[in-house]
Structure formats: structure tokens, C-alpha cells
Amino acid sequence: MKKRAGNVVGGGSYISRAVFEKLARRKNMQMGIGGFFMAFYLFGIVMGLVGDDQDLRDGLVSSIVIFALFTLLFVLGARNAKKIGLVNRYNQIFMCDADGTVTMEELARQVGKPPEKVISELEWLFQKGVFCDCTLQKEGRPGVILSGRADSKTSFVNVVCEQCNGTTRLRAGTYGKCEYCGSPISSRKING
Known part of the structure; x- marks a missing residue:
């Protein structure tokens, strides 16, 4: 388990702890609530189709609509889980950099995506404040400039x-x- 120092995850990290934890809580709520009610309404739909209860058959359309809404909530949680994975992957790349400048070409090669996709993902993550002690540089030669904090693994x-x-x-x-x-x-x- 990582020790927490200041407002970042771990002693050597470019991740803002507060923003990361908020994203993780949102993911957990979306997937937990969405998953629970998806199962509940799926059971109701199946029982309405195969069971003898007329009330369940009568409410079948509304159960399907509500099931779809909770499925959407679950999918949003899964997307946030993917973003959390991206945050961790980019942070690993940042922490392995030796000179404080990570170019888009380096990032694209390491994550196996086109540079345009990497820039799009990083723009969203930086806009949300997920990363700290670094800057997204879009002008000139695009990349991430790592500034680090004094007396830490990021300096x-x-x-x-x-x-x-x-x-x-x-x-x-x-x-x-x-x-x-x-x-x-x-x-x-x-x-x-």
C-alpha cells in the first residue's frame, strides 16, 4: 500500500489525490448502483416474460426502460474505470522519465495510440485537474513538462x-x- 504525502497519491506521483479519489468514488457509485439495479430489473424482466404474474407482465415496458437507464449508469462507471487506468498508466510513464519532458511521440508509442488520441485524453485529464506538478504543452513540440516537487521522487x-x-x-x-x-x-x- 502506498503512503500518501501531501495532496498526491504516493510520495512520487503526478496524480492529484483529491481529484483522483473523487473520480474513483464516482466510478464506484455508478458501477455499484447501476449494477445492482440492472440485476434487479433484469430479474423482473425475466420473471415477467416466463412467470405467471400478470403485474410483472404489465410492467414489462417500464422495467425495460428503467433497466436501460441503469445500464447506462453502469457503462458510465466503466468509462470512469477506464479513465482511472489511463491516469495510472500516464503517471507511470511520467515517473519513469529522466529529463522532465515527455513528448507526444514517446507517450503515443508507450500507450500504443495515435498522438492525436493521446493529446485528446491528456487535455481532458489536465482540464479535470487529475495531474499536478506538470504541464501539458500543446504549442511547438507537444508533450508534458514535468516540474516535480522539491524533496520528492518527482523533483x-x-x-x-x-x-x-x-x-x-x-x-x-x-x-x-x-x-x-x-x-x-x-x-x-x-x-x-
Whole structure:
């Protein structure tokens, strides 16, 4: 079980806890209420078709209409479950990024969807406030810019290469290569 820190899920996450929990509660309510009443009205429909009770037969049309409405509620809950899965998948991708910039091409390749679909999903998620400490960049080269929080697994630091004095942005506590000369660098050698 993940520990919760501040207003995000886990100590290293770009997910807003409050918004995520609200989405999860909505999903649970929609699927629970929709599923329960779908089963209830389906039973009534079946009993109206095969049973001897005339009252059930007389209410068959209204039972079918109500069944359809609760089916719609259940489907909305299933869609929210899919969105929760998307949030977790995108967060995993963000957390694995080393330099603080995730391009749409990278995201599209990792989730197996066209970039236009990824942008559409991310626009909705950012509009709802699901992600924090990052920004959706739609201008120029589209992507997600990860800003992170100080003293967390989401923070980034600027590392000065000892070989060429070039500055490379890395996730705190990680190793990488200088983007200018390719020399190995560590984010434990911090400048800025």
C-alpha cells in the first residue's frame, strides 16, 4: 500500500489525490448502483416474460426502460474505470522519465495510440485537474513538462558535466548521460 504525502497519491506521483479519489468514488457509485439495479430489473424482466404474474407482465415496458437507464449508469462507471487506468498508466510513464519532458511521440508509442488520441485524453485529464506538478504543452513540440516537487521522487535538478561544463536536467537521485558530450553524470552533483 502506498503512503500518501501531501495532496498526491504516493510520495512520487503526478496524480492529484483529491481529484483522483473523487473520480474513483464516482466510478464506484455508478458501477455499484447501476449494477445492482440492472440485476434487479433484469430479474423482473425475466420473471415477467416466463412467470405467471400478470403485474410483472404489465410492467414489462417500464422495467425495460428503467433497466436501460441503469445500464447506462453502469457503462458510465466503466468509462470512469477506464479513465482511472489511463491516469495510472500516464503517471507511470511520467515517473519513469529522466529529463522532465515527455513528448507526444514517446507517450503515443508507450500507450500504443495515435498522438492525436493521446493529446485528446491528456487535455481532458489536465482540464479535470487529475495531474499536478506538470504541464501539458500543446504549442511547438507537444508533450508534458514535468516540474516535480522539491524533496520528492518527482523533483528534477540541473547537473553540470565535469567534462564539458554542459548542464543537463535529470530526476533527483538518478544517473544519466550529458546531453552535450555523452559523459556519465549523476544528479548527486547538483548545480541549481
